[in-house]
Amino acid sequence: MNRNEEIRNVIERHVELSFSRSGGPGGQNVNKVNTRVTARLPVEKLVGLGPEVPSLVRERLSPRITAADELLVSAQERRSQFANRELAIGRLAALVQRALGPRRKRKSTRPSRAANERRLAEKKKRKEKKKFRKTDFSGD
Secondary structure, three states: HHHHHHHHHHHHHHHHEEOOOOOOOOHHHHHHOOOOEEEEEEEEHHHHHHOHHHHHHHOHHHHHOOOOOOEEEEEOOOOOOOHHHHHHHHHHHHHHHHHHOOOOOOOOOOOOHHHHHHHHHHHHHHHHHHHHHOOOOOOO
16 A cells, blocks of 8 residues: 555545535536535544654644644545545645655755846836935935
8 A cells, every 4th residue: 555545544444524505506416415525634544654753743734734733635526425525535635745755955046137137127116206305416
């Protein structure tokens, strides 16, 4: 079993799903059927993937984790509850997979010469505009 399948199995075992009415197109179906799926995954349940996984997920996905220490994802794009359920679980798996992957290093960049010249030309224009606002026009 590869890592993706392992992550998905742990998620499917421990995820808590709730259903509600979703918005958007769909006619009467939208008003009657609870098709939106909200998936909650308690972060401590990820210990099944390794002892360091929960702390790594907490660190890297902190904006997405609730006060109750749950990773929260919802899906409402499809018109069937089953399809939205699969979407939500897939999103959770992708989030955890990305959090466990290696971090990309940032490449330092510099503005191009043309960009620098445009910036300086704009500064000169602004300087001239402000100079002409003065009452004495002496240029000092």
